[in-house]
Amino acid sequence: MAGAAGVLLLGFGWEGYKAAAPDDGLVLGGVRVLPRTTDAAMPHLWDLAASAGEPVSSAAGAPPLWLVTLRGAGSSLVLATAGWVCGVLVGLLLAVVMARLARARAVLLPWVVLSQVVPLIAVAPLVARPDSADGQPWVPVVAIASYLAFFPVSIGALRGFTAPDDDRGGLYVDLFRSFGVGWWSGFWRLRLPASVPYLLPALRLAAANAVAGTIVAEVYTGLPGGLGRLIVDFGASAAADPARQWSPLLGAILVGLATTLVLAGAATGLRRYRPGEAR
């Protein structure tokens, strides 16, 4: 309900702004503070809708734009999911190692943080050399998506796995020690369940990163089929059909919605482990 209202409001905002603001936007001291409202920059919503129904090319039997976008979104979603899964696994593994061994934490944590300081634009050419013919073309895309996804998971999971150390002055850790069982028993029965409140937001962040990473990598490698490729293709023909450029954006929003829904479902399934519900 609220979601539908939000979409409607966004639509009114778009058209309202387009009607009210001057064609050239607002320029103050040489800086454009409000965007242009020309049909090229901000097409009418009905133009967007109309263009969605048109075939993407003049070739006979060319599919309509909406179908191409939907397929692109599906393709990107698959790659983003693969990247997310890899990233989550790597992130969890790193977090377990860092939680288990203080020395490993001291060594690994700086590198984990450093990995994200390097801009993606510098990493992409190393992972995805467009000229390399070996291997599957989607591998670099998944690799880049997981590279962006593992980070929040490793940090969030580490925070979660070590949360019992500080919780109530280490009461739970003392308790498990008194039970006389090893670290792994404590991990499965205490640290892992206790990490859920930290893990869920980390998984959401990882999903957002994986989607963004996938699309950027698709743009970079020009991998056919995904939203990234549509951005490239439609950008090239922007002058002819400005409305089309907006469709990959809407596709990306669709992908984001899908991941959000799935993770919201997971959060509901795990609500017993979340403090609001539990304490």
Place this chain on the structure above:
Amino acid sequence: MSRGASEDLEPDANPGGGPAVAPDVGQAAVPDAGPDTSPLPEAPAAVEVRGATREFPADAGSTSALAGVDLAVGEGELVSLIGPSGCGKSTLLRLIADLDTPTSGTVAVFGKTPAQARADQDYGIVFQEAGLLPWRSVQANVELPMQLHGEPAVTRRTRAQSLLALVGLADFAGHRPHQLSGGMQQRVAIARALARSPRLLLMDEPFGALDELTRERMQTELLNLRAATGAAVVFVTHSIQEAVYLSDRVVVLSPRPGRVVDTVEVALGDPAERAQSGGALRGDRAFFELTSAVREALHASGRATATT
């Protein structure tokens, strides 16, 4: 799995199942487990602490928490530790539990090292906070230690249910901890500590966060539990009344660094008798004299330290 006398406790020892006290819980099951049962000469004491010292190194000098503490707790005996805040009561309990190690001196639990006793699950521990896992049901919390040690599900379930009955929470097995009052949560923590049938129970101000009325009820329940299980108890408290009501012996510690300054023997009958006389006992002349003796010892220790 034939360690504790509590193995014998009847699942329906508290048929009512309500939180009310069942005065003669499990008494028949363990006829000779009273505190007066002197330990057999060859049996090692439940706890034997000799010259235990604990210093916490700090940037500026070091904090001495314990300075040469001697303590002996016999099988089935309940000994209270009382002393001013910060005198090292919790530290001493943690040494016995192998949650911490002494800087010097020795600790033996049933004649073993504390580490061995912990590995053998010879003790159960209860802290001031119940420390229940919020995502587990009450019953699953009691089952936790048994689950961690790979006991079969059926055994776990029956034992957890009989323990919950023993602490008067049979009807709350399916509840979650946050649905329980503080006193009920602490009862669950006690049931959990008893899950592995320990012969020793370590309790660090277990009733410290409870209101006076609940506290007195819990004290009586603890007496009944002792009668039922025959476990030795080391009980840390700030309350003189509580110490006297529960204990066979009250050990008074000096202000930091803690050392034993006095020991008050409490001869008020066995736990079951005390539980039955309940409120009446607290009004007794003998009870009053014992609390005065403990109070006097506490004040004397404070003065002694102040002047030295």
